[in-house]
Amino acid sequence: MGINTGTPVRRVVTGHNDLKSVVQIDDQLNLIPGFASEAVTVWQHEKYPAELSNEDAAKGKTQIYSSGSLIRVVDFPPKAQGHNHRTLSLDYGIILDGELELVLEEGRTTIVRAGDIVVQQATIHQWNNNTDKPTRVVFVLLPSVAPEQNGKSLDDVGYPPEFKPTWRKDL
Template identity: 65%
Template sequence: QHTNMSIPLRRVVTSHKGGKSAVMIDDKLDLIPGFASSAITLWQNHEYPAELADQDAGIGGISIYTKGSLIRVVDFPPTSYGHNHRTKSLDYGIVIDGEIELVLEDGSKTVIQAGDVVVQQ
């Protein structure tokens, strides 16, 4: 498996089996091809409520779902520039390490540091 993130990532997904919670998936994931930065989709689903028993439901690339959820980890190298864009989804940005400058369409800029969370509507 190919990973090139600054921190190792492991995905653990739980579900219900026989009326009890159980670990359904415990794995490491491949990078998303075609991203300028290193990116891994940890989980995604297309609708709510989600189909919780489908082990392949969370696997995917770069699609955006307006009625589902998506969690992706992106590792921006120093001095890189992210090409973010507007979508019809609710997105969360959680800075794990370092800092990044958030630049919005109106030209405003905000420095986001480790431990900060951005809710993008």
């Protein structure tokens, strides 16, 4: 199984049993539709340093980002137009397959392609797939401090309130 868009995501999770390293989970995750894309959270945890788990740390949780870290695979279908949003997180976006247009608030657009990595620092942004081919991206999200501009603290914007983190002390 490759990294191509549209294929299930294979997840291999290691752990310990009787003080020896073992594979605890080896499964395939199917992506779920939403927000002009399909996505699946591969793993997440709520603390830093990371707590280790013998259970599926992503099962049953739907959050935009977590208080620890989160890794998600997102497939953007051809001609998908995203929406402006900001999470209070430091995001690493690794483009595995295809091409996306990154649109920032100031109006600048940047094309990113397979092999490119985007480091996004709690900015308002939008992802568009203007091509006739799907695009697959892996996102790793870490919580960040709220950015400040002109003495004003900026907030999360652009996604449903039920996904807004309740653990934020600075909001």
